[in-house]
Amino acid sequence: MNNKINMSALLTLSNLHGTGVAYTSRPSYDSNPWLSNEEHQSNYLTGREILIADQLPMLVHQASVTDKLTSLFELVGLEIPDNIFTFDDKYSYECLIQQLAYKDGNKILFQYPHSEDVLSNRHYGVDKDLFIALNNKSRLAEWTNNKYLPDREVINIEDFSSAMSKWSFPFVLKIGDDLPTSGGNGVMICDNNNDLELAKMKISNDQNVSKTIIIERKIEVRMNYSVQYAYSKSKGLIFLGATEQLTDTAGHYQGNHKLEHIPQAVVQAGKEIMQTAVDKGYLGVAGFDLLVDKNENIYAIDLNFRQNASTSLLMLAPMLKSGHHKFFTYISPCDNKLFFNTIFKYVQKGILFPIAYYDGDWHSDDGIKSRFCGIWHGGSKDYLEKSEIQFLKEIDTSLINN
CATH class of the missing domain: 3.30.70 (Alpha-Beta Plaits)
Known part of the structure; x- marks a missing residue:
């Protein structure tokens, strides 16, 4: 393996999780309307953490480790590490997970939960029930200790129409169940009646899978921080840094700028949230979207207890x-x-x-x-x-x- 990664990165996943753990960032092949079910996007995601996995065995689609990546890495003095296990379809992917867990004795660190048909819950690198609970948007108040919250209401989907009559624009609608989301999917910004009608159509189409809806006051944002933390028993709680998260008018992800100056109040807010999760038994990386308005109020609008787009940006900063x-x-x-x-x-x-x-x-x-x-x-x-x-x-x- 190329040791430059281990020596140069700020932190790696194997620093946090040690041995006996393998990693997959691919969403499950099972259908989920709130994640991109586009097969190639899901396969592409498997390569995003190659450089920060370090010694951690990692499941990567074959199209993400071709000679093209080798050529690009050579330009910056890197090599594709040798801890890669490749797959090319649903069958080979799920067989690899089962081999790494049942035969080789690894726990599996998932980016997104999979069904028990794929892997028994006891083989998760992070407790599955805790992992799902921490990423459930309707339970935000639990993980923030009822702090840093915009005005919000969590309702059953059958009460959606009546609840809407109590709200004025602008507001944000979010799914609030255990299904994972990504990239702004499952988040609907409503500035006017047209936006609301489009949101109603989407919610109606997917009400067979989403039973809970969150209505949240839209914050007039002065700054959108994506703060990152990591925790392991050997290293304790670490603040990795922060980025400015860029989104379009619909709230979809448009990239991240690394920030050098982050208000201490923002850092502390994220640290409090991370510590709450650690106290519950969480281990690994987490990223939180914290908004600051013109009055310097801090609002936690999304908690992601997993790697995200900012993770590699911050961990690879020394390189x-x-x-x-x-x-x-x-x-x-x-x-x-x-x-x-x-x-x-x-x-x-x-x-x-x-x-x-x-x-x-x-x-x-x-x-x-x-x-x-x-x-x-x-x-x-x-x-x-x-x-x-x-x-x-x-x-x-x-x-x-x-």
Whole structure:
């Protein structure tokens, strides 16, 4: 294995979880309307934590560890580690989980819970019931000790229409059951009646799986912090850092900027939440979305007791060039060859650090788009933003052809 990762990263997953644990970040193959069921997105996610897994055995889709990733890693002096177990479909994925657990004696650290048909609950790296409870948005008050909460109401879905009559715009609707969500799915921002009607349609379509809805006052945000913490018995509770989470008008994720100056009150709020989970038995990484309004009030709107997009950005910070750091994911809008060559060019320039590459051309089917995530680094915010704009122009064939 390449020891540079172990020596250079701020922290790794194996630092936290030790031996006898294997990791998978893939959502279950079971259907979940609140996670992207797009197969290639789910497969792409399996490569995102390769560089921070360290010694932890890791399940990765074969298309995420092709020669394309090898070439990108070579540009920054890295290698694909040898702790990778690859799969290519549902059957091989679930067989690997069962082999690593039942035959090899590992606990499995899941990014998202799987059914007991896939793995017995007693083989989870983090207690399954606790893991699900901590990530349930309707139980936010428990994990914040009734602090840092916007006005909110948790209702049964059959009471949704009557409850809505008591609320005025703007507000946010969220699913409130045990199904995991990601990337803003399951969150519906309602600024007007049109937004509400669209939300009602979505809720109506999925009411067979979501029994609880959260109505939450929309906060007029001055700053959106994604704060990250980690805990292990040997290292204690660690503040990893914070990023500014970027979202579009619909609340969907648009990347993260690393922040150097975080108000102590924000750090402390996150620490209190993390300590509550640790007291319940949680072990590992967690990231919390904490909003600050114009009056400096702090609101916890989402708690993710798992790795997220900020985790690699913060853990790999010592390996990045000084200056501004931004993490983002790109899906090829052009042919995969142009997409890869453009990424290669910017990594070679030393301003784009590769994290994961999902190789659409690995598949025999035509039209599978490649995906990439990385960190812009090594310059000012203005310089890197201009570089990213130029990068996007170069992969946008509609602009190239015009």
